[in-house]
Amino acid sequence: xxxxxxxxxxxxxxxxxxxxxxxxxxxxxxxxxxxxxxxxxxxxxxxxxxxxxxxxxxxxxxxxxxxxxxxxxxxxxxxxxxxxxxxxxxxxxxxxxxxxxxxxxxxxxxxxx
Amino acid sequence: xxxxxxxxxxxxxxxxxxxxxxxxxxxxxxxxxxxxxxxxxxxxxxxxxxxxxxxxxxxxxxxxxxxxxxxxxxxxxxxxxxxxxxxxxxxxxxxxxxxxxxxxxxxxxxxxxxxx
Numbered sequence: 001x002x003x004x005x006x007x008x009x010x011x012x013x014x015x016x017x018x019x020x021x022x023x024x025x026x027x028x029x030x031x032x033x034x035x036x037x038x039x040x041x042x043x044x045x046x047x048x049x050x051x052x053x054x055x056x057x058x059x060x061x062x063x064x065x066x067x068x069x070x071x072x073x074x075x076x077x078x079x080x081x082x083x084x085x086x087x088x089x090x091x092x093x094x095x096x097x098x099x100x101x102x103x104x105x106x107x108x109x110x111x112x113x
Numbered sequence: 114x115x116x117x118x119x120x121x122x123x124x125x126x127x128x129x130x131x132x133x134x135x136x137x138x139x140x141x142x143x144x145x146x147x148x149x150x151x152x153x154x155x156x157x158x159x160x161x162x163x164x165x166x167x168x169x170x171x172x173x174x175x176x177x178x179x180x181x182x183x184x185x186x187x188x189x190x191x192x193x194x195x196x197x198x199x200x201x202x203x204x205x206x207x208x209x210x211x212x213x214x215x216x217x218x219x220x221x222x223x224x225x226x227x228x229x
């Protein structure tokens with residue numbers, strides 16, 4: 001069975017902290033994605049990666065960075081957390097030939113105080 | 114990507130077919146229709162996609178009109194576990210590769226409530 005896991009379901013951090021959100025997939029997928037989901041705004045793409053060490057900005061990359069050192073792992077980094085980054089963060093993966101068929105993790109609800 | 118329009122909410126009785134409509138009147142010839150759902154407190158789940166022809170898998174059927182301006186997702190025998198938000202998405206897939214990425218723009222979707 002396809003599986004995408006995220007390091008935490010719930011996370012509380014203080015303003016200004018550096019935050020790492022980890023995502024691991026066990027399907028040998030090349031593509032990996034980070035989204036955030038906010039009420040009334042739907043899911044918005046932050047960053048994606050189509051190969052190890054490759055990354056592309058999505059629609060809302062400001063305030064975030066990513067790291068992909070291994071194929072199965074894609075990390076989202078909040079360099080200096082702010083309250084407007086309080087959100088649900090969702091990771092997904094897919095294969096290039098079926099890039100629209102994405103498999104999502106359970107999400108991390110991040111609260112920045 | 115083309116914009117989609119879905120009703121904000123729908124109800125369905127358990128065991129009956131749930132038919133979820135989606136309008137995508139500005140869809141272009143090479144854009145696919147995707148359906149996802151999101152059960153409360155979980156990540157979105159891929160259901161099905163199609164280009165022109167009707168499609169069926171173990172979860173649902175997708176009916177696309179001949180002019181491709183609208184589609185209907187059919188859950189043939191809805192259960193309580195099908196209660197979720199259903200998203201209809203139009204995008205340039207599935208054959209993206211290289212630097213073309215899987216950009217899926219999720220709107221507000223349709224809240225489907227299945228009643229006993």
